[in-house]
Amino acid sequence: MRTWLRELGGWMLAAAVSLVVAASVASSARAELLFRDGDSVIVAMLSRSLLAGDRLDWAMSSVLFLPETAVFTALDAVLPVGVNALFAVSAVVNVLALYGAVRLVAGRARVGRAPVAWSVIAVAAFGALAMTEMSPSRNALDLASLQLTTTYYSATVVGVALAIGIARRMLDGARLLPMSLVLGAVALVSTLSNPLFAAWATVPLGAITAIGALRVASRGRMLAILAALLGGTLLGFAARIPFAAWIANTGAGYAQPDLWQESIGYYGDLLGDRLSTPLGVIALLVVVALLALAIVRTVRADEPGARFVALAAWVTPVLVVIGAIALGTHAARYLQPLAFAPMLALVALPRPLRVPVRARRQLAAVATVVLLIAGGLSIPRLATAANAPDADAACVTDWVEASDRTGAGQFWTVRLPKLHLDDPSQLVQVDHQLNGYAWLVNRADFDAGDVSFLVEDAQTVPWELPIQAIPDEIVDCGRYRILDFGETVLPLGPQRS
Structure with missing residues (x-):
């Protein structure tokens, strides 16, 4: 099959997965967060203000939501639908954007690799986690479904995955200068919009590359990744200075290291609540299995790029959880790497299944048909959820x-x-x-x-x-x-x- 056909097929299947996941979440109690939560409406409010030509004197949090607002504004400008329908479309777009980033992480298509198929599987696994989440609360440990909202850092999640994907391409032999510039640009825009990118990407990936630079074989490329990440992040913080009038809270007050014990208790209670349902237990088992797979693939990887992705899949969530507790934070949304990073283990070494080619093709055909049908059937379900009267x-x-x-x-x-x-x-x-x-x-x-x-x-x-x-x-x-x-x-x- 031609490469472009394979890639197009991957995007079609990812779109079907996105529709299924968005329809499921929108039809659950989690719809409160998608359509009605007080925090969740900020991007839509800012978008409407921009399109209406209002005088802009916004008081934002430490997050500026720049990519999210750009996407929502574009959708609002071209789609003749109400705001709830735009939220629904955004949910699909956010999952599809994550697929694009995961596909970058999976590496180039070549003999002995099936990056498209494993990228779809990885996003499907992430979507399955989101579909287990039923709480209407923004404070629940329901982390994957936050990707479907316009507010809870969806662009930052995609930015972190993009950074890992670009770094992998650099380690796989891509030209250093242009890829370093792209990685720096991703870090700059992501940090400008949300400083949390530094905690989710720059710190853990920087630690991985700094240790990796001790190996002579990959030192130059590891140092290039580290320099691009650090440089882009620092420029991103500098680029926030002109937005100072809009930033009502820099976020510095959220760090309260003396409350680390209370933070453990808080997150422990959230974990207990999550495990109080069968779906929560299943979700935890999936995450643990993916983390174990990431560790195994770290050991078995025979290429720097594959090892880097496998390391990122388990080191990132571990460091983020430790950091969140050490800083005494009390917000479940800060732990989102627990939901999206482990799935990257599936694309660290995207090798075809060890089954006969004919059987593999038949399996792929059946899965494709089932996914496309499920995606099509999810459209009216998503529309019904978006148009539910209030x-x-x-x-x-x-x-x-x-x-x-x-x-x-x-x-x-x-x-x-x-x-x-x-x-x-x-x-x-x-x-x-x-x-x-x-x-x-x-x-x-x-x-x-x-x-x-x-x-x-x-x-x-x-x-x-x-x-x-x-x-x-x-x-x-x-x-x-x-x-x-x-x-x-x-x-x-x-x-x-």
Whole structure:
């Protein structure tokens, strides 16, 4: 079979896998994270603001979401669908992008290698992990499905895999200068967008290359990889300086080394929760098996590139977990390398199965047909999940738009209705004292100065209003309530983040 046909077939199968995985996750309780979570909507909100030509004065976290926003904005500009459908399409695109990076990691196609087939298998294994994850919580140890969101570092995951893939190509004999420049560019853009790239890629891969440079045979190429990674990462941090006004939190405060014992307890509790279900146990066994395979392939590898990938598959998650605990962190999303790095063991040595050629072709044909059919059947299922009605949120947005006034709500309450308004500035994000809450939002919203109604739900902290005021009417919108103060004006306080 011609190389381009084999590669095209790989992309088609990867697209089918992406559809199956996205439909499964979107049809589970995890849909809360895909479509409605307060954090998850930031990329869509920023994209809409860009397309609308708003004055941009955004207060971001330490993550700028630059690649994610670029992709979402492009999809929003060309697809005539609603925001939930865009989230669904993004989920498919994110998994497909991961396949592209894994395919790079698998190395060049040549005699005695089946990189396309093993790349599809690796992404399918990752997708299977995502399909075992059912928790609606962003804090659960459900790490693979985070790749399907627009917010939880999907571009960083792809960037780390790309870095490993480029390094492998360099060790396999690719020209050093151009590949070093490409690796440096990936490190620069990834670090600029999310400093976590340094912890997920630069530190573990740097450690691998530094030790590998002790071997005379591969010293030059290992040092080139190390230089490109370090140089690109440092330039990425420097490139963040012009964005300082947008970065409301540098992330330095997240490191609390004195809380390392509490961190162990926190992650231990999350692991216990994950293992409380049969699917969680199966997922853990899959990850352990892949880590064991990575260690075995590290020992057996007879090529520098294959050994590098195998090392990255188990060294990266191990160092990330140790680092997360040592820094006293309390966020499951920081541990995502536990989900995506071990699968790279499958493409470290992508050799064909040791079965007769005819049987192998028959197996491939059957798998192809099954995957394509499953992918096709997943499209309507994904569409149904994306178009599932939310009467309560619709009640709020309809009322707000009909009022032609400006109101406010707290972060976890107001994000979803705000996203779905034709004019998102009609809902201002505040804290319980009505101070402007400048976090993952356009600070231009606070120009309103005052509001005349409040939106609340079960997550709303009891209000401490700056003036004595009683609502004229309380509008019931299911899980939401709208406190309408009519002609009474509630002044907004100073901004905080």
